[in-house]
Amino acid sequence: MNDFLYNKRIFYSPVEFAMAHIGGTWKIPILNCLRTGALRYGDLKKSIPHISHKMLITQLRELEEKNMVTRQTFQEKPPRVEYQLTAKAEMALPVIDQLAEYGISLMKEAGIDHTP
Amino acid sequence: MNDFLYNKRIFYSPVEFAMAHIGGTWKIPILNCLRTGALRYGDLKKSIPHISHKMLITQLRELEEKNMVTRQTFQEKPPRVEYQLTAKAEMALPVIDQLAEYGISLMKEAGIDHTP
C-alpha cells in the first residue's frame, strides 16, 4: 500500500487512516456513548469517567471535523447542545466491537476480570 | 465496563487494552510484515518504509514484552536475529484486517486512491 497525504498529514496505511478517525484514548468511548442516540455535552461528560473537560471538547471537535458526529444547538436558556453519530461513524461500530472482543480475550489471557 | 490496572497503567476499556497491544503508528505494520513468517531485523527494517531504527527496536521490544513476537538469536558471524509472531498476535490479524477494510472505505469516501 502506498503512502498518501490527507489534510497535510502523511499516512502509511489504511489502518492508520482508520485510527485517525477512531484512535486515541477517548474517541471510542465517545462513539460508544452515542451509539444509542444523541446526547448533550453534560450527559456525555457524565457518561465517560475520567475524561477532562478539555479532552471532551477537543475530541468532539475533531470528530465533528471528520464528519463522525453532528452538533446541533438549541437556543434555550440554559443553552443545549446535542451530539449524534453520523453514518460514517456507525460504520465503525462493528470494528469497535471486534476490537473490544479482542481486548476481552487478551484480558482473559492476562487473568484480568472482564465482567461488567 | 470497569476500569482496571495492568502493569501500573490504568485502562478504561477492553478496547484500550487491545490498543496497547496493536496500537500506535508502527505495531500494525510490523505485525503485518511478520504475518507470512519470521523475519530478521534488517529485512523488517527494509520492509517498513519510514520507520526509524530507534522506533523499530523500541516497538519490537514492546511486542516481545507483551508476548506478541518471539525473538530468536543465532550465534553466527555476522549475528542474526529473527522475529516471529506468537499465537496471541495471530489472533489480532483478523482485527487488523477489519481495521484496514474500514480504513479503505473511509479513503474511498474521502476520494483517496486506495489501489496497490
Added chain:
DNA sequence: CTGAATCCAGCTGGATACTG
C-alpha cells in the same frame, strides 16, 4: 450549560554516535 484560551509537565520519536 457549553466552550475557548493559556500555561505547563511529561511523553514520543528523530538524529546521532557508539558497541559487540
Added chain:
DNA sequence: CAGTATCCAGCTGGATTCAG
C-alpha cells in the same frame, strides 16, 4: 548486523481561568 545511549524538539493532555 543488531542493539544501546543521549540529546532534544514537538505534541498531548491536565489544571485553571474567563466568557456567552
